[in-house]
Amino acid sequence: QKEVEQDPGPLSVPEGAIVSLNCTYSNSAFQYFMWYRQYSRKGPELLMYTYSSGNKEDGRFTAQVDKSSKYISLFIRDSQPSDSATYLCAMSEKDNDMRFGAGTRLTVKP
Amino acid sequence: DAGITQSPRHKVTETGTPVTLRCHQTENHRYMYWYRQDPGHGLRLIHYSYGVKDTDKGEVSDGYSVSRSKTEDFLLTLESATSSQTSVYFCAISFTRETQYFGPGTRLLVL
Numbered sequence: 001q002k003e004v005e006q007d008p009g010p011l012s013v014p015e016g017a018i019v020s021l022n023c024t025y026s027n028s029a030f031q032y033f034m035w036y037r038q039y040s041r042k043g044p045e046l047l048m049y050t051y052s053s054g055n056k057e058d059g060r061f062t063a064q065v066d067k068s069s070k071y072i073s074l075f076i077r078d079s080q081p082s083d084s085a086t087y088l089c090a091m092s093e094k095d096n097d098m099r100f101g102a103g104t105r106l107t108v109k110p
Numbered sequence: 111d112a113g114i115t116q117s118p119r120h121k122v123t124e125t126g127t128p129v130t131l132r133c134h135q136t137e138n139h140r141y142m143y144w145y146r147q148d149p150g151h152g153l154r155l156i157h158y159s160y161g162v163k164d165t166d167k168g169e170v171s172d173g174y175s176v177s178r179s180k181t182e183d184f185l186l187t188l189e190s191a192t193s194s195q196t197s198v199y200f201c202a203i204s205f206t207r208e209t210q211y212f213g214p215g216t217r218l219l220v221l
Contacts, residue, residue, distance in 0.1 A: 032208040043200055043212035044153070088153070092208045097143075097168075102152040 003027055006089055006101025015110050019076040023089035023101045026070065030091040030099075033065050035074045038086045038103065047087075048074065079108045113137040114213035116201050122219045129188040131216050133201030135181075142184040143168075143202040143210060144176060146195075153200065159184055191220045 006023045013019055021035075031052055036044035048063040050056045050072075056063045062075040072091070076083055089101040113136040123129050133142060144156040145168075155168030157176040165176050173195060175187045188195055196219050202210040 034209060036212075041215075043214045046209065046211060049209055095207055097155065097158065097207055098210060100153045102150070 001026060004089065004091060004099045004101045007104055008102050010105040010107060012107045012109060013079055015079060015081060015108055017079050017108070019074075019079050019083070019106060019108075021074040021076075021087050021089075021104050021106070023072050023091075024070055025072075025091055025099075027091075027093070027099070028067070028070065029093045031094055032092045032098075033063070033072050034090040034092075034098070035061075035063055036088040036090060038088060040085075044088055081108050081110050084108050114201060114203055114211065116199075116213040116216050118216060119214065120217045122221065123191050124221050125192055126190050129191050129218065129220075131186045131199055131201075131218070133184045133186070133213060135184075135203045137203055137205075137211075138181060139203040139205050139211075140181075141204040141207055141210075142178065143204070144174070144184065144186045145200045145202065146170065146197040147200060147215075148197050156186065156199075191218075193220050196220045 004025045033050045035048040037047045038044040053065045053067045060077045064073045084107045086103040086105045088103045090098045092098040115134045117132045143158040145153045154170045159165045159178040177185045199216045201213040204210040
């Protein structure tokens, strides 16, 4: 079993839809949870960063962490064609390196 | 790309030749990383550095070596390139180990 599991998709939604992206993990010591967005032929860019459990909101993006279920989510409200990208979840323990999911490819159709 | 540049951005080489990729940062971050990204495998850590001349192996280090003689530069060397090393290579930097910022990537094709 991989340490971090992420459905690779692809996921296709109409413009304006709410998108839900998810990852599960097995290491209960993970404390830091990140979401990266990667456009085609670009490097991953940090989108959201959450420490421990709870929710974090930034504009149209909301990150949720449920440590009891070892499950994290990224919600995108009012999705736009410019949101079309691959979304990578990542997580780490304190003073340790990140572990990445395989990425979910999202397409938002006009 | 958080003050990170990679060179070259694209390279085509032949099997058996040595290749060196360069990562340069202007952020003065302590940690630097080299990853490769392949379809179906996601991002995999090759080597990382936690200071000048201090490096360690990642999960896919075989066939790769690294050097860091200055804070701002981290070099990845393929001593004798093989077709299995055809990939996209990303450098990343971090102030603390928990969160990293990535460069634009280098596309390497080994024929």
